[in-house]
Amino acid sequence: MxxxxxxxxxxxxxxxxxxxxxxxxxxxxxxxxxxxxxxTIDIYRDQDYRLKGVLxxxxxxKTDLNYYxxxxxxxxxxxxxxxxxxxxxxxLYQIKGLGISSVKYIPIKRNxxxxxxxxxxxxxxxxxxxxxxxxxxxxxxxxxxxxVPDMLFNGITKRINSSKQYKYRIPLDHYEDDKxxxxxxxxSSRDYFTLNYENKVICIQMVHKKHxxxxxxxxxxxxxxxxxxxxxxxxxxxxxxxxxFIFGSHMQKxxxxxxxxxxxxxxxxxxNPWSRKIFKNGNANPIPLNNRRENNHFGEMVNxxxxxxxxxxxxxxxxxxLWKLWSGQSLPLGTNLPILSSGLETLIDSxxxxxxxxxxxxxxxxxxxxxxxxxELESLEVKLEGYEFKLSVINKLRSPYNFSIGEKMRVFFKxxxxxxxxxxxxxxxxxARNHMAHQSLNFDTVAEQQRIKKISDAYVTLIHRVILKILxxxxxxxxxxxxxxxxxxxxxxM
Numbered sequence: 001m002x003x004x005x006x007x008x009x010x011x012x013x014x015x016x017x018x019x020x021x022x023x024x025x026x027x028x029x030x031x032x033x034x035x036x037x038x039x040t041i042d043i044y045r046d047q048d049y050r051l052k053g054v055l056x057x058x059x060x061x062k063t064d065l066n067y068y069x070x071x072x073x074x075x076x077x078x079x080x081x082x083x084x085x086x087x088x089x090x091x092l093y094q095i096k097g098l099g100i101s102s103v104k105y106i107p108i109k110r111n112x113x114x115x116x117x118x119x120x121x122x123x124x125x126x127x128x129x130x131x132x133x134x135x136x137x138x139x140x141x142x143x144x145x146x147x148v149p150d151m152l153f154n155g156i157t158k159r160i161n162s163s164k165q166y167k168y169r170i171p172l173d174h175y176e177d178d179k180x181x182x183x184x185x186x187x188s189s190r191d192y193f194t195l196n197y198e199n200k201v202i203c204i205q206m207v208h209k210k211h212x213x214x215x216x217x218x219x220x221x222x223x224x225x226x227x228x229x230x231x232x233x234x235x236x237x238x239x240x241x242x243x244x245f246i247f248g249s250h251m252q253k254x255x256x257x258x259x260x261x262x263x264x265x266x267x268x269x270x271x272n273p274w275s276r277k278i279f280k281n282g283n284a285n286p287i288p289l290n291n292r293r294e295n296n297h298f299g300e301m302v303n304x305x306x307x308x309x310x311x312x313x314x315x316x317x318x319x320x321x322l323w324k325l326w327s328g329q330s331l332p333l334g335t336n337l338p339i340l341s342s343g344l345e346t347l348i349d350s351x352x353x354x355x356x357x358x359x360x361x362x363x364x365x366x367x368x369x370x371x372x373x374x375x376e377l378e379s380l381e382v383k384l385e386g387y388e389f390k391l392s393v394i395n396k397l398r399s400p401y402n403f404s405i406g407e408k409m410r411v412f413f414k415x416x417x418x419x420x421x422x423x424x425x426x427x428x429x430x431x432a433r434n435h436m437a438h439q440s441l442n443f444d445t446v447a448e449q450q451r452i453k454k455i456s457d458a459y460v461t462l463i464h465r466v467i468l469k470i471l472x473x474x475x476x477x478x479x480x481x482x483x484x485x486x487x488x489x490x491x492x493x494m
Contacts, residue, residue: 013167014211014218015143015255016268017127020044023086023093031071032082033100034064041086041095043127049145049213049254050272053122055100058108058115065103065118081125092132097125128269135266137258140223142236144251145273146244147280148206148217151289154298155192157205172203193299195239195306200225202239215280219243219251226258241322242309245467246302248285250275250326275330284329286464286477288487301475308471315354318467321347325463333452340459341433344466345405348412351470357411361401373397416469417491425481425494429458457481458494465490 024040039057046052059065066073069080081097103120159167169192192205200223207218221239223231231239244251252273260266289298312318324343328336352358361369377397384390409430413419420426432455458481465477468490476487479494488494 016257017270023088025087027085029083051124092130094128126271131267135260139259141257142221143255144219146251147249149283149285153190158188248283317346317350352408425458
C-alpha cells in the first residue's frame with residue numbers, strides 16, 4: 001500500500017457533517033422568510049440528536065423574520081419549512097424544513113441609522129452537502145441510531161492510529177499492511193458482517209461510541225459497487241427494515257454519505273431521527289445472535305434470511321407488519337395488542353391471497369351456487385322473520401366467498417406447519433386482541449398486569465416466529481413470554 005493512497009481508505013465512521021457547522025451567504029429557495037443574506041446559522045445536534053441551529057444577523061425590518069406564503073405574512077395554520085442554500089468553507093449546503101422561533105432583537109446604531117441585531121432558535125429537517133460537480137458515487141453509506149443486541153460480529157476492522165486515521169476491514173478490504181503506520185499504533189475489533197445481493201457486497205458495521213450520543217448504538221451500512229439504479233431508496237429501506245427485525249430495534253436513519261474514487265466525500269445529508277424513543281438494551285431480537293458455536297455459520301444464516309426477505313417483501317405485507325410491530329412495542333400495555341394484531345392480520349391476509357390458500361370462485365361458479373340455493377334461501381327468509389340475526393345469516397349464505405380473518409388464520413398456520421390448541425399461549429394471545437380492543441381493562445392488581453404483559457410478549461414472539469417461518473428459518477427463536485430468555489426450536493410452541 002503506497003502512502004499516496006491513504007485517502008482512499010474509509011475514514012468516515014459516522015455522518016460526514018461534523019457539527020457544529022456555521023453557514024452564511026444564505027439564499028432562500030421557497031421564500032417563506034426574508035432572512036438577510038449575510039446572516040449566519042450555527043447548526044448542531046441537540047441531546048435528542050435532532051438538528052437545531054442559532055440564526056444571527058442584522059436587519060432594518062422585524063417583518064423579515066415573519067413567515068410568508070405567496071408574499072403575504074401568515075400567522076395561523078400549517079407552516080411549511082423553508083429551504084435555504086448556504087455556504088461554509090467554500091462548500092454549498094442545502095437546509096430543508098427550517099423554521100424560526102424565539103427571536104430576540106437588540107437595537108444598534110450604524111452610520112446614524114438604527115438597525116436591529118437579532119438572534120433566534122431555528123429547527124430544521126435536514127442539512128445536506130451538495131454534490132455541485134455532479135460526481136457519480138461508487139459507494140454510499142447510510143447511518144442509523146438504534147440499540148444493537150449482544151451479538152458476535154464475524155468481521156474484523158483494523159484501525160490505524162497514525163497522523164491520518166483510517167481503517168480497513170479484514171478480509172473485505174484487500175490492502176497491504178503499511179508497516180510504518182503499524183509502528184504508530186493500531187487497534188482491531190470484530191464489529192462488522194456483510195450481506196450479499198447478487199454480485200454486490202453490503203457492509204454492516206458497528207459505529208465507534210465516540211461518535212454517538214449517550215449510550216445509544218450506531219450502525220453504518222455501506223453499499224459498494226454502486227450503479228445508477230443500485231441501491232435505490234426502496235432497496236435501502238428493505239435493508240434497514242430487515243436489520244431492524246434481526247436486531248430487534250427499529251433503526252432510525254440520521255444521515256447518509258456518497259463517495260467516489262475510493263472514499264472521496266462528494267455528498268452527505270444529515271436528518272432528524274423520526275422518533276425520540278430509542279432505548280439501549282430494549283432489543284427484542286427474534287433469534288440468538290451471541291452463540292459462539294454458531295458464529296462461523298452466522299454469515300450464511302443471515303444472508304439466507306436476507307435473500308428470502310427481499311423475495312417476500314413485495315409479495316406480502318412484511319413492511320406493514322414490521323412497522324406495526326415496532327409501533328405496538330412502544331405503546332403502553334393494553335393499547336399495544338390491537339396494533340400488533342393488525343400487523344399480523346395484514347400479513348396473513350396478504351400471504352393467503354398471494355399463495356392462493358383459499359379458492360377463488362369464478363362468476364359462473366357463483367351463478368351456479370346462487371341458483372342452487374335460491375329456493376332454500378327464500379324459505380329461510382320466511383322462517384327467520386323476527387330473528388335479529390336473520391340479515392347476517394342470509395348475507396352469509398348469499399355471499400359465502402368472503403372469508404373471516406379467523407378462517408384465514410387457520411389455513412395460514414396450517415400452511416406454515418404451526419399447530420396449537422385452545423390451551424396454548426399462542427391461542428390465548430390471538431384471542432386477547434378482541435378483549436383489549438372492546439372491553440375494559442383492570443390494571444389494579446400486579447397479577448393482572450403480569451398476565452397482560454405475558455400475553456403481549458407472547459404476541460410479539462408469535463409475530464417473530466411467523467416471519468421466521470416465512471423466511472425458511474429452521475433453527476432457534478427466542479421466547480419473550482417467559483422469565484429470562486428461553487430458546488425454542490422454530491417448530492415448538494411457547
